[in-house]
Amino acid sequence: METTAYLSLAALRLAAAVLPGYIHPDEFFQSAEIAAGSVANYAYRSTWEFEPDAPCRSIVPVYLMSGVPMGFLRLASAAGVYVLGQPFQPTVYTVLWVERLWAVALSFLVDRAVYNVLRRYNVDPRQPLLLLATSFLSFTFMARGFSNALETVLLSLSSWALCRVDTAPVAAGKSYQNTYKTDFAFGAIFALGVFTRITYVAYSFPLVAYYLWCHIRRAREAPNAGCIARMGRFVLDTSPCIVGLVLSSLGCLAADAVYYNRLTALTKLGRLVIQGAPCASLLTALNQAVVLAPLNLLRYNTRPENLAQHGLHPSYLHVLVNFPLLFGPLAVVFYTVTLGRLLGFGPRMGAVAVNLHMAVATLGLVALSAVPHQEPRFLLPMLPSVVIATQGFVTRTGSTFWRLWLAFNALLLIVFGVAHQGGVVPVLNYIQTSTLGHSQCAMVTDGFYRCTRGLQPGVITPSPAVPLTESAPVFTRAVFYRTFMPPPHLLAQPAAAGPESFELVDLAGRSRAEFMAYLEAAGPRDPRGHLSADYWTHHTVYRRHTDADRWDRTLLVYPASTKFTAAEERALRERSFRVFTANPHVNFDDIGTVLKHPFTAASLVVRQLY
Numbered sequence: 001m002e003t004t005a006y007l008s009l010a011a012l013r014l015a016a017a018v019l020p021g022y023i024h025p026d027e028f029f030q031s032a033e034i035a036a037g038s039v040a041n042y043a044y045r046s047t048w049e050f051e052p053d054a055p056c057r058s059i060v061p062v063y064l065m066s067g068v069p070m071g072f073l074r075l076a077s078a079a080g081v082y083v084l085g086q087p088f089q090p091t092v093y094t095v096l097w098v099e100r101l102w103a104v105a106l107s108f109l110v111d112r113a114v115y116n117v118l119r120r121y122n123v124d125p126r127q128p129l130l131l132l133a134t135s136f137l138s139f140t141f142m143a144r145g146f147s148n149a150l151e152t153v154l155l156s157l158s159s160w161a162l163c164r165v166d167t168a169p170v171a172a173g174k175s176y177q178n179t180y181k182t183d184f185a186f187g188a189i190f191a192l193g194v195f196t197r198i199t200y201v202a203y204s205f206p207l208v209a210y211y212l213w214c215h216i217r218r219a220r221e222a223p224n225a226g227c228i229a230r231m232g233r234f235v236l237d238t239s240p241c242i243v244g245l246v247l248s249s250l251g252c253l254a255a256d257a258v259y260y261n262r263l264t265a266l267t268k269l270g271r272l273v274i275q276g277a278p279c280a281s282l283l284t285a286l287n288q289a290v291v292l293a294p295l296n297l298l299r300y301n302t303r304p305e306n307l308a309q310h311g312l313h314p315s316y317l318h319v320l321v322n323f324p325l326l327f328g329p330l331a332v333v334f335y336t337v338t339l340g341r342l343l344g345f346g347p348r349m350g351a352v353a354v355n356l357h358m359a360v361a362t363l364g365l366v367a368l369s370a371v372p373h374q375e376p377r378f379l380l381p382m383l384p385s386v387v388i389a390t391q392g393f394v395t396r397t398g399s400t401f402w403r404l405w406l407a408f409n410a411l412l413l414i415v416f417g418v419a420h421q422g423g424v425v426p427v428l429n430y431i432q433t434s435t436l437g438h439s440q441c442a443m444v445t446d447g448f449y450r451c452t453r454g455l456q457p458g459v460i461t462p463s464p465a466v467p468l469t470e471s472a473p474v475f476t477r478a479v480f481y482r483t484f485m486p487p488p489h490l491l492a493q494p495a496a497a498g499p500e501s502f503e504l505v506d507l508a509g510r511s512r513a514e515f516m517a518y519l520e521a522a523g524p525r526d527p528r529g530h531l532s533a534d535y536w537t538h539h540t541v542y543r544r545h546t547d548a549d550r551w552d553r554t555l556l557v558y559p560a561s562t563k564f565t566a567a568e569e570r571a572l573r574e575r576s577f578r579v580f581t582a583n584p585h586v587n588f589d590d591i592g593t594v595l596k597h598p599f600t601a602a603s604l605v606v607r608q609l610y
Contacts, residue, residue, distance in 0.1 A: 002126040009133035010108070016139040016413075017100035018093070022421035023144060024377065028487035030057065031145035032099045035066035036489030038259070040074045043493040043502075045485075049297075052260050056297035057147075059259040060252045061196040065106075065150050069099040073492070089436060092429035092490045100143050106153050107142040113156035114384050118391065120163045121353040128391040132384070134405065136412040137326060141380050147197050148380040154193040155203050156384045159357070161186040162207050166214050166352065180240040186211060187244030195252040198294045198301075202367035203381050206359035211241070256291040265289035301371070313374040318365060322376040326383075328408035329401060333390045338362060354392065357385035415586075421484045423585030423604025427557055430580045430606060431502065432491050434540045435476045449551055450539040474542055475552040479505040481515040482559055482587060483604065509589075516568055518556065519575055519609065536577045536608065543610075554609045555579070561590035561601040576607035 029047045037044035038059075049056040073090055080088035090098075114132055118125035132138060142149050164182045190208065193200035219234040257266055269285040277285075300306050324331040338358055361382045368378050394401070441451040480486050485506045493502055507515055542551035556576060564572065585604035586594055594601045 002130060006126075006129055006133050009130070010111075013107070013133070013139055013143065014101065014104055016417060017097055017104050017143055019140075019417040020422045020425045021140065021415075021417040021419065022424050022484050023140060023416050024146075024375075025485045025487075026377075027144035027146050028489070029485065030147050031062050032066040032070070033487050033489050034059075034062050035070045036095075037495065039063070039067055039070035040077075040489075040492075041495050042070075042489045043491070043495050044489045045487070054296045055256070055260055055291055055293050056300055058195040058252050058256050058291075058293040060192070060255050061147060061150055063255075064192075065103065065145050065147070066099055069102040072098060090492045092425060092432050092492070095490050095492055096425060099145060103145060103149060104143045107138060107149070109153050110138075110142070110156040110384050113160040114387060116160050117163045117353055117388060120167045123353065123391060124395070127395045128387050131330070131391075131394055131405070132387045134409055135327075135330075135383065135387075136409040136416065137380065137383055139413050140416045141377060142383075146377055146380070148377045151193060151197045151200055151203070152381045152383055154189050154196060155200065155207075155360075155381045158186060158189045158193065158204055158207055159360075159384065161189065162211050162214075162356075163353070165211060183238065183240035184244035187241035187246075188248035189244075191245045191248035191252065194294050195249070198298050199364070199368060199378065199381075203360055203364040205363055206356060210356055212238070253290060253292075256293060257289070260291050262289050262291060301373070304372070307371075307373045310373050312372045315369050315372070317374045318369045318379060322374060322379055323365060323382075325376050326379055327386060328412070329404045330386060330390060330394075333393050333401075334361065334386050337390055337393055354389050358389040361385040361389060419584045419586040419602070421585065421587070423559075423582030424480075424483055424486055425490070426582040427478075427580065427604055427606055428486055428490050430582070431476060431478050431555065434579075435474065435502065444541070447544045449542045449544075451542070452539060473501070473550050475501055475503070475545075475550055476555065477503045477505065477552065478555040478557055478606075479507060479515070479518050480557045481507045482509055482562055482589070483557065512562075512564070512568070515556070515558070516571070518554065519571055536579050541608070556607045556609070558605055559585060559587045559590060559601075560603040560605050561587055561593040561597075563593075572607060576609050578605060579608045580606040582606075 029045070030049065033044050034046065034050060036042040037046070073095065076090070077087040080086060111129060111132060115125045115129060118128060142152065161182050165179045165186070168179050190200075190204060193204060215234050215237045218237060219230040257263060265285065265288045269282070269289045272282055272285050304312075327334065341355070341358060364382055364385075365379065368374065441449055444450045478486070485508065486504045488502070488504050491502050491504075505518075540553070542553050544550075545552050556572075560581075582604040584602045586602055590601065
């Protein structure tokens with residue numbers, strides 16, 4: 001029964017990749033947005049973390065998380081040229097589903113790691129796997145491009161490697177089976193984890209400490225060996241780990257040097273070394289040539305003025321708010337089990353696994369609570385450790401816990417998977433499908449053109465550029481107000497914009513006056529643009545630009561919960577037409593308004609200027 005339930009939940013996890021919920025901008029802008037630019041050659045927006053002067057993110061984790069799906073999309077485009085003579089134009093949903101399905105595939109490595117760890121320590125993994133598979137985190141956070149999700153995968157793989165070292169069989173004469181390949185993998189994963197997120201050091205500290213203890217124990221139990229021989233055995237056994245760590249680090253450094261254009265600086269450094277330059281010159285050249293992204297991020301986060309830009313939080317936020325928000329009833333269980341273990345009450349089955357992963361989760365929680373900037377997703381790597389640490393209680397628990405657990409996760413799945421900022425992706429899809437693949441374009445009135453929309457949502461179709469005229473391309477500007485930052489790469493627009501192009505303006509939470517300025521900048525209302533509702537609803541309407549030989553349109557995108565003055569409401573009605581509405585869309589800043597008017601306020605509105 002447990003196997004059938006798990007397989008059903010696994011299929012549901014794959015299906016949940018299509019959910020439109022938008023949790024945090026970092027799910028796009030720390031991975032897919034960057035990979036889309038360098039791999040798929042899409043127009044994209046880079047963030048401060050990837051500034052070439054002092055980059056705070058390594059490119060290797062970005063490619064691990066999003067390079068494969070973007071490479072697939074690039075191959076699909078090339079295949080379209082080869083087969084049909086023109087590139088495939090993926091829709092917004094196609095790009096989204098491809099990158100999320102890859103993230104879901106990576107999330108199953110966490111399940112596999114938990115299964116193997118528990119089996120290695122003779123614990124039945126079926127109930128813990130159901131706990132993991134029913135967590136809303138597996139359907140949402142782990143199915144997104146967060147670097148925290150990759151950190152979770154790497155931490156799970158590291159735990160799996162460690163348990164293989166710890167439980168390696170002993171042959172006759174107390175000679176342990178060699179685990180050199182596993183040792184190498186443990187070191188390589190550690191380096192990759194640090195280059196993914198600097199918080200990996202805190203989470204993995206208990207794993208590293210126990211790894212060293214495993215090899216100390218092996219060296220001490222070596223038969224007929226003196227102190228020097230045992231030390232030599234320890235060094236020999238741990239050397240593959242060191243080699244893996246060094247090679248993985250060098251690989252990340254080399255990739256970053258290429259991505260951030262440091263090859264010239266590396267060549268200069270090599271010449272200085274050959275010439276025997278003084279240490280001061282070598283250090284300066286080394287600083288210019290080598291990109292130490294984790295160190296740059298650590299420096300950035302140690303400056304209070306930098307953290308203040310992202311929000312400062314009380315030290316108890318993780319413990320009292322974020323951890324319960326992510327784990328619900330399981331947070332209470334974890335606190336209870338941890339307190340009981342500190343008081344001397346411990347599990348009999350799988351004691352090593354429970355204690356080790358309890359230490360991983362506890363140290364991670366304590367260490368991250370010392371940092372003044374605290375977001376719930378920072379605790380995502382605790383997921384497998386919390387499941388393992390609480391497996392004894394969950395296995396013995398009754399139906400009450402499971403009812404609470406399932407209800408909690410169903411609610412949070414709806415909130416984060418569907419409702420939270422859920423209109424941004426559908427609006428981007430509307431913008432793309434209403435712009436690309438035009439056909440049957442005709443003049444409606446002097447200065448206004450209308451076109452039948454050609455690109456259908458949810459499929460990959462050839463999309464030849466069809467401008468209104470050879471010399472007058474079309475252009476769409478979308479102004480987003482009080483939403484999360486829209487990721488441009490989802491539009492799959494080539495970096496060298498063709499005759500049909502887009503511009504996404506992100507006003508975020510700026511003043512309402514700045515948003516209304518776009519309405520005022522359009523000038524007086526053109527009576528010729530007062531077309532019937534059918535034109536605006538079923539066609540894409542363009543207006544000839546006054547300063548350039550092109551046709552364009554301006555879309556205003558804002559939550560329906562936005563409060564305008566009576567004059568502003570009147571100006572919006574007189575100067576624009578509602579062309580699209582995305583439901584549901586919940587902006588937590590206006591949660592009171594949304595709860596009061598759920599059928600009218602929980603949506604994202606798109607209005608086009610006349």
